[in-house]
Amino acid sequence: MRNRRVTAAPALTAIARASVMAVKAARVGVALLLICAGARVQAAEHFAVSSANWHDGAQVASAQIFNESGCEGRNHSPQLSWRNAPAGTRSFAVTVFDPDAPGRGWWHWAVANIPARVASLPENASASGALKKLGAIEARNDFGGDGYGGPCPPPGKPHRYVVTVYALRVDRLALAPGRPGTMFEHEIEGAALGSATITVTYGR
Structure with a gap:
């Protein structure tokens, strides 16, 4: 045992x-x-942006094309929606930039001071007055006008158009309407908590 x-x-x-x-x-x-x-x-x-008009990797619809300089469109700014903004977001900004244009690229749109409560913009928000009602401000685009100026590249290889929504840590940027897009970019990037992008193309 x-x-x-x-x-x-x-x-x-x-x-x-x-x-x-x-x-x-x-x-x-x-x-x-x-x-x-x-x-x-x-x-x-993650912070993301989507559009009823512009789909990542797709071609720009005619409604968003510029309506001068040999282009025939309606020049409507695209509908945009965003979600899951970073904690601490106090306002939003939006830009549309063509990195394929000669030189330093081409600014088609820059908007700042969109209130933090806003999570979408309707189509044609630039020309319809919807942005002004929100208290947002728009830059001068590289066509020389204030607000949105749609794609209108020279004939040849299609260009890319990068749509970026920025979440900012400030309520308002120290900018005035009609300032150049590059100035908006400098102030926006200095206050950014995060960003979300989609890229579309257009050629003629």
Whole structure:
């Protein structure tokens, strides 16, 4: 009987160790699942912009094309919606920029001082007065007019148009309406908490 007790003790110890290891493995597995789930939630909730008119990678619709300089469109600024802005956002800004234009690119639109409560802009917000009602201000585009100026590249290779919505840490930027787009860009980027973009194309 004594020998049986001596030989049983190591067996019991091995079983206990196996149980402890199984519990630890289970805890590690649960932790990994939680980490993965958290990563998926974080990825799903990133700051993002979408548009009923402009779809990432697609071509610009005729309603948003410029209506001068050989282009025939309606020159309506695109509808935009955004979600999951960073914590601490106090206002928004929007820009549309053509990086493929000669020189330093071409500013088609720059808007600042959009209130933090706003999560979308209707189509033609620039010309319809919707932005003014919100207290937002618009830059002078590179066509020389205030507000939105749609795509109108020279004939040849299509150009890209980068639409960016910025979440800002300030209520208002120290800018006046009609200032150049580059000036808006400088002030916007200096106050940005985060940004979301879509890129569309147009050629003729």
